[in-house]
Amino acid sequence: MADKPLIDEELAAFLQGGVSVHVASRGPTNVPNLVRGIGCRVSADRRQVTAFVLASQCGALLAEIAMNGAIAFVGSLPSTHRTVQLKGTDARTGAPLPGDEALVARQRAALVEDLVSMGYPPGMPRALLGGDWSEAVAITFTPSAAFVQTPGPGAGAPLGGKR
Amino acid sequence: MKELTLDAIRPGLEGEIPATIATCAPDGTPNCAYLSQVEYVDPAHVALSWQFFNKTRENVLANPVACLLVVDSRAIGRYRLVIRYLRTETSGPLFERMKARLAGIASHTGMSGVFKLRGSDVYRVESIERVPGPVLPPPPERRNLLAAVRDCARKIGAVTDLQGLLDTALACIAENFSIDHAIVLLRDAGGERLYTVASRGYPDSGVGSEIPLGHGVVGVAARERTPIRIGFAQAEYAYGRAVRETALREGLALETEIPLPGLAESRSQLAVPIEAFGRLIGVLFVEAAEDLRFGYDDEDALVAVAGQLGTSIHVMQSAAEPEEEVLAPGAGAPAPAGPPLAVRHFAENDSIFLGGDYLIKGVAGSIFHALVSDYLATGRTEFSNKELRLDPRAKLPDLSDNLEARLILLSRRLDERDAGVRIEKSGRGRFRLCVSRRLELVEAGA
Incomplete structure (x- = not known):
């Protein structure tokens, strides 16, 4: 089953349906770094994931990813707590593709709606997830491991082990 | 930068x-x-x-x-x-x-x-x-908490007796901090429970109700001597009935007749220990019906208020009894007539019933029993804190016990019962038993 992508269709749809995104990297002395992303794309063959982040918010994270390729990616839907973590070792930074801006805008709207349904005043998630698209950076990697991270007894289990 | x-x-x-x-x-x-x-x-x-x-x-x-x-x-x-x-x-x-x-x-x-x-x-x-990133204009602050603390300190610093102190502190919490529901509990000298001595913002004061140390928000704050702050409704630390039921199961003798005050829809709760000179004096508890009502700054402010409250209570408690003032006798109360009010005393736990209604038990109960006994034996109505403190019949657990607080508790319970007998302050370190009905002391369960 080595040929089967780690991400199935359902998970690809979940990740691209508007989830809260975080990206972690590590520096040369294994000091971790962390930034909130603004959206993500899963490639058509589901073998690549691209996280979008705002350059000004990244600190040293982009340089670290360019240097060693190590990445942890977390997508979470606040209202259900469903959380998935993906790991990769080949992450690289690049420019977004045409169409990414619209994709991210749709995801942002869906996530704002999810947060508003939980009682957050709309202005709060809009500001939290807002930013200037002109500084968006695409971080693309091949997921080499995936984990369920929804809080509970199953947290940390590798994805694919039947729950 | x-x-x-x-x-x-x-x-x-x-x-x-x-x-x-x-x-x-x-x-x-x-x-x-x-x-x-x-x-x-x-x-x-x-x-x-x-x-x-x-x-x-x-x-x-x-x-x-x-x-x-x-x-x-x-x-x-x-x-x-x-x-x-x-x-x-x-x-x-x-x-x-x-x-x-x-x-x-x-x-x-x-x-x-x-x-x-x-x-x-x-x-x-x-x-x-x-x-960096998009921000929102910060919401206007509800209050300037430093100014509120300062004003509170000034008001608390001006009072000279425990009742005034409790009233002032609760008024400050309501007015200066816009917190509508607050309770002050004091530690029993035995150390294993806290009793409500004053409250504000509840239909029933709950004065006299008890919480065991280590139970609920209040009990844990007391045991650990640390503020406990909860921002959402939850059941685990509810300090009401469930807490007491647990304590009773554990065999702790607890005041059960007087319900604890409390909001049915409590969502935010903050319990701050009242301490002085390394000693736990009690707990200041506040609550609200909204989520996340109390932040870190509110906690800081109430810790400051509780600190001053603790020092003031401690000083009032440890100060020598004031020189007894010579008082003009109260207006000669007419001898009460009519059918007597039975004051039932159960020696086992010093609980007192007025007619069929529960009043109080424990130290406050034994104090009341002593007062009524003297009144019926000699017609005496004037008493001093000093003599009561030394009176073995008062059964104070030790000299450091807060007699003044017990009298406040007793006075409040008598007022709430409104049965024809109450106590009122008649001067510094003195108080008066005011009887408007004939009393009859019944030693029950003997």
Whole structure:
């Protein structure tokens, strides 16, 4: 089953349906770094994931990813707590593709709606997830491991082990 | 640029927007996880809740440096902190604070039964960086809390007796802090329970009701001598009926006839220990029907108020009884007539019933019993705190017990019963038994 992508269709749809995104990297002395992303794309063959982040918010994270390729990616839907973590070792930074801006805008709207349904005043998630698209950076990697991270007894289990 | 301090970004630790943490395994693999709780410890330390044996835990034990992302939800201030794991605490004040707060968070997020605090992981904050991004104008502050504390200090500093102190403190909490529901409880000299001596904002005062140490928000704050603050409705730390039922099952003799005051729809609760000179005096408790009503700053403000309250109570308690003033006798009360009011005394626990209605038990009950006995034997109505303190019939647990507080409690219960007998202050260190009905003392259950 080595040929089967780690991400199935359902998970690809979940990740691209508007989830809260975080990206972690590590520096040369294994000091971790962390930034909130603004959206993500899963490639058509589901073998690549691209996280979008705002350059000004990244600190040293982009340089670290360019240097060693190590990445942890977390997508979470606040209202259900469903959380998935993906790991990769080949992450690289690049420019977004045409169409990414619209994709991210749709995801942002869906996530704002999810947060508003939980009682957050709309202005709060809009500001939290807002930013200037002109500084968006695409971080693309091949997921080499995936984990369920929804809080509970199953947290940390590798994805694919039947729950 | 001026360096950010942890104090300045405390609202970001409230967790309305969950914090996230990145750690790194020794092989260089980063890991990212959501945190249920980040607790401010002091200007240089935070504590994170350890609930599960997960990758974050495994990583920090091997590589203690982590990266924390927190957001102040009020203004969307984003902060990135580099922190270093130091130790895990599994008991004590920090652990209990976090455990209680987590109970609220778990309940709010539908995670009751899933979230359980195993330990408080203490980290040193090594750096704080502001992360740019769209912000919101911060909401106007409800109050200037420093100004409120200052005004409260001035008012509390001006009072000279315990009743005035309690009244003033509760009025300040309502007026200066816009907190509508507050209770002051004092520690019983035995040390294992707290009794309500004053409250504000409830249909029934609940004066005389008791909470055992270590139970509920109030009891844990007292036992651990640390503020306990919960931001969401939850059941685990409810300080009402369930708390007392547990205590009763454990065999603790507790006041059960007087219900505790409390909001049915309580969502935010804060219990602050009242201390003085290293001694626990009681607990100041406030609550509200809205989520996250009390923040770190509110907690600080009430800790300051409780500090002054504690010192004042301590000083009033330990001051020598004032020189007894010579008082003009009260207007000669007409001899009460009519059918007698039976004052039933149960020696076993010094409980008192007026007619068929429960009044009080314990120390306040034995005091009342002594007063009524003297009144019926000699017609005496004037008494002094000093003689009562030395009167073995009052059964004060020890000399440090707060007699004044017991009298306030008794006086309040008599007023609430309105049965034809009450006590009133008649001068410094003196009080008067005011009887408007014929009394008959019945030794019951003897």
